[in-house]
Amino acid sequence: MSYKILVLSLAMVFISSCKEQDQKAIENVETEEISEKNRKGLNGTWELIGFYNYKDNVVVDSFSNNTISRQIKMYSDNRVMWCKLLKTDSIEFFGYGTYNYGDGNLTEKLEFGSAFMNDVIQEKQEFNFKLELSENRFEQIEIDEDGNKIYSENYKRVE
Missing domain, CATH: 1.20.5 (Single alpha-helices involved in coiled-coils or other helix-helix interfaces)
Incomplete structure (x- = not known):
């Protein structure tokens, strides 16, 4: 037993x-x-949720994107593509190219885009931003020639 x-x-x-x-x-x-x-860093799909305007490197105004349009950015290991849905023109506003980031900076180099963006790309292919990145959110911040913040696009991770 x-x-x-x-x-x-x-x-x-x-x-x-x-x-x-x-x-x-x-x-x-x-x-x-x-x-x-x-x-993963930037790898994934992100949706634009709003904007900040800066004065003396401090946010002085913010507004949501949901009433204007809808914009999505997708990052792979070294490629970026974004598209914006406009109620007035469903095929306008997209861009495609390469990107890299590090040390708080993001550089996107566009190869081609929609008709409007191709005109922009002929004048300027490379776009440089200050980058503030967390796990599910990032801000790409436009900087003036003196290094001051002007405005930012603010994104949340979708996938």
């Missing part, structure tokens, strides 16, 4: 330890997923 109790007890300890291991494995996978998401 005591032999059966011993075997049953050992079986229960074994089952219990497996559950702990499973829980630890699940926690490790969740931690790895969070770390991977943090490492």
Whole structure:
């Protein structure tokens, strides 16, 4: 009888330890997923949610984007594409090119875009911004020739 109790007890300890291991494995996978998401940086899909206007490097005005239009940006490892839905013209405003970022700066170099953007690209292909990036939000900030903030586009992560 005591032999059966011993075997049953050992079986229960074994089952219990497996559950702990499973829980630890699940926690490790969740931690790895969070770390991977943090490492993605700009990779993913972002939606423009609003703008800031600056004076003396301080936000003096902000407004939402939802009443004007809808704009999405998608970043892969080194490519960027953005599109803007305008109620007046459903095929206007998109751009495609390369990008890089680091040290709080973002540079986008557009290769082509919609008709309007192709005119802009003929004059200027490279766009430089100050970048403030967190896990699910970023601000690309236009800087004047003296290094002062002018305005920003503010995005939230969609995917």
